[in-house]
Amino acid sequence: MTRRVVNRLRALDDWFLSAEGWLDVGRVLGELDAAVAADSPGAVNEALTGLQALESAYRAQALPGTRKTLIPPDRREQRNVLVGRLTLDLDGPAQRGGTTGTTPSAD
Numbered sequence: 001m002t003r004r005v006v007n008r009l010r011a012l013d014d015w016f017l018s019a020e021g022w023l024d025v026g027r028v029l030g031e032l033d034a035a036v037a038a039d040s041p042g043a044v045n046e047a048l049t050g051l052q053a054l055e056s057a058y059r060a061q062a063l064p065g066t067r068k069t070l071i072p073p074d075r076r077e078q079r080n081v082l083v084g085r086l087t088l089d090l091d092g093p094a095q096r097g098g099t100t101g102t103t104p105s106a107d
Contacts, residue, residue: 001041005032006086008051009079017054018066022075024054029078036086 009029017025028050035043071079 001044002086005036005044005048006083008048009083009086012071012075012079015055016068016070018068020066021054021068022072025051025071026075026078028054029075029082033078033082033085036082 012025015025028047031050032044032047035047
């Protein structure tokens, strides 16, 4: 599931949203961050559902209306911090030098 979340977050680079849309994305990223911190798969799925709803606004980028922009720097930073945390979780055991399922010797 972590890889799926990371892939969804990286896709934000291609979105064009209004300023209000990016505020909504920031709110969802906050919810996702809290869900990841709580290690709650249900809350992660709920946050991803919220992100998916916002994606429809991205797909409507050709419609006239409010000026739409790429991801703003503050949302990019918020997203990058969350991706970094998730990536560390993915790579964690290998980066620590141990293999999963082993215990250190008690010397």
